[in-house]
Structure formats: structure tokens, C-alpha cells
Amino acid sequence: MPKLYDYVLSGSCYKVRLLLNMLGIAYETQAVDFFPGREHKRPEFLALNPLGQLPVFEDAGLVLRDAQAILCHLASSYDASGQWLPRDVRFGSVMMWLSFAGGELMAISGARMIAMLNYPGDLATLQAKARTALRLLDDHLADRAQAGGLWIVGATPTIADIASFPYVALSHDAGIGHEDYPAINLWQRQVRKLPGFVGMPGVPGYF
Template identity: 50%
Template sequence: MLKLYDYPLSGNCFKVRQMLAWLGVAHETVPVNFYPGREHKSAAFLANINPLGQLPVIDDDGFLLRDAQAILVYLASRHHDAQGHWHPDDPKLRGQVAMWLATADDITRTASAARLHDTLGYHHLDIDACRAGARAVFRVLDDHLAEQASMGLRWLASAPEPTIADLACFPYVALAGEGGISLDEFPALRNWVWNFRHLPGFIGMSGIFPAGSA
């Protein structure tokens, strides 16, 4: 059975948990003591699970894969949902999805880093640079989503349904406040977060509650 090396407070792990839920893939979770244990930096983890010392990682019957975006591509390809909307076949949509998957890592390097600084004591990080970097990426996303909205589109790729690009970019935008980054100046991005939280089957995580919950 597929195993997910997981940490509940990780937005990158959330991406995989949510994809597994939406695709209905049976799996087991291997909890990793990310904080305070730093188990992801242990010799055993580096040697056997991920030499980069990062989460998430999956082990699908011996097939080890790291990096949230790579895992989303793999899961959506292997367990195709009925409509195939998470990773569409159309070449232009696929190109757009790949482009925004790359942006997801920019969000991790900036907004997620700011959150690690503020919530888990990663004080070696340059918080001003993290926040400024996050705002720069959010500006690009907000402008793009406003333009999409003017054409009657709600998601990052020009498709009627969300794709793995939306899932990959979502958590650290939604959690930006935990890194001291306000979404006040990004109305289209706030609207997109709202739409995403209202998708059927949205599971949420600490700090991002499903629509309709307390």
C-alpha cells in the first residue's frame, strides 16, 4: 500500500493528503517528527527516504518519490479521476499546469519560509526577504487570476475545473497570515482561496478550515 511520509502542519504534505483524498487512493501515513525532532534530517531518513531531508515523500510499493509537485503529477497520472481534470491531457493546459507547478516552489521558498520563521522558530531565515519574495509571487498570481476572472475563468490554468497547479499553489497562500503576510492587497487571490476551500471534498488542515466548519 502507498505510504506518505507526513507532517500534519506541512502545507506541502497537505497537497498530497488532499490529492489522495480526492482520488480516493488507499494509503497509510508515516508520521515524521519534523518539529522539534528534525527526523527528516536524521541519517536514516537522508540515506533511505530523501537525501534532500524534506517532506513530503511517498513510497508506492517500493517506488520512492519526493517533491510535492512531482507527487501530484504522479498520483494524478496513475489514478486518473473520472474527468481527468486534475492533470489535463491538452498540451496547452499541461504547459500552463507545469508553469504554475514551478511557481508553487517559489511560494514554498518565500511564504512557507516566512511561516517557518514565525511559527517554528526558523530565525536564521531573512524574514523581510521571505515576505517581500512572497508578495512579489502573490502579485503575479493575483494579476493572473484577475485576468482569468475577466474571461470567466476561476483557476490558474485556462480550464473550467481546478488542476494540480491550483492545489500546489494553494496551501502557503492560504496560510500566508501565519508568516505575517496579509492578503488584503490581493483580492483575486483571496477569491481563489475562497473558491478552493469550497470545493467538494476539501479536507483542510490546521489553519485552513473547510468551508462551513467552525
């Protein structure tokens, strides 16, 4: 059975849990004591992922790190419809927004670790970067809505939506509300309505 090395408060692990649930894939989890235990920096975990980062996903002998890569693997291996990672003109756009979700949008994660777990770092700088990323996404979603689209790429939800949703929804933990982002406010409601949606602490399953 596939195994997710998981930390319940991690937005990156939540990306993987979301798609596993939406695709109906049975899986087991192994809890990693990220905080305060720093288990992800111990030798046993570094043997799985030398970067010392969550999540890690094991599937039939494959060991994968990076939430975005794991989403690609799940869509590629388990989604017969091809909807979540379309192999057509949409592919490049999905990959572009995946990189954004694992890149610029992760400023929210950095700010959240400082605000929530007292990690060292410059909160104001990370919040400013997070707001820049959120505005970029809000502008894109507003354009999509004006064209009649609900999702980040194309006419169906893709792993671009799944990779982007968690830290957008968790931005409150980083001291950033959604007041400035009306298109994000509408989009995240659509994500919450998807079959198989699950919440996490800070992201209610209610909507």
C-alpha cells in the same frame, strides 16, 4: 497501500493530502517529527530522500520526493478523467504554475518557518519575495476572472490549483494577510468548495 511520510503542519505535505482526499485514494501516513525532532535529517529518512525534505510518498515500490512531482504521479496514476493533469495544450501551463508553486511561492514557507518555528533567516526579505509571488498570482487570477475563469489553468481545477493553495492559505502564519489580493480571496474560496477538500491547522475546513 500508498504511504505518505507526513508532518501535520507542513504545507507541502498538505498539497499531497489534499489531492489524495479529492481523488478518494486510500493511503496511510507515517508521521515524521520535523519539529523539534528534525527526524527528516536522520539517516533513516535521508535513505528515503537524500535532500532531507518532506513529503516523501511511497507507492508500489516507487519512492518519490517533491510535492509537485507527487501530485503529477497521483494525477497520472489515479485520475481517469485526466482533469487534474490535462494532456493537451493546458499541460505546459499546468507545469509552469507547478514550478511557481514549488519555487517562488515557497518564500511563504520560508517566512512561515521563521515566524512560527523560530527558524533562522531574514523574515523581511522572505516576506517581500512572498508578496511579489502573491501579487503575480493575484494578477493572473484577476485576468482569469475577467475572462470568466475560476481556476489557474483552464475550465477545471488542476494540480496547479492544488499545489498553489496551501501556502497561499497559510500566508497568515507568515504575517501576510490577503488584503492586497482580492482575486486570490475569491479563488481560494472556490478551492475550499471542491469535493474532498480537507483543512489543516491554520486552514479551516469551514468556508
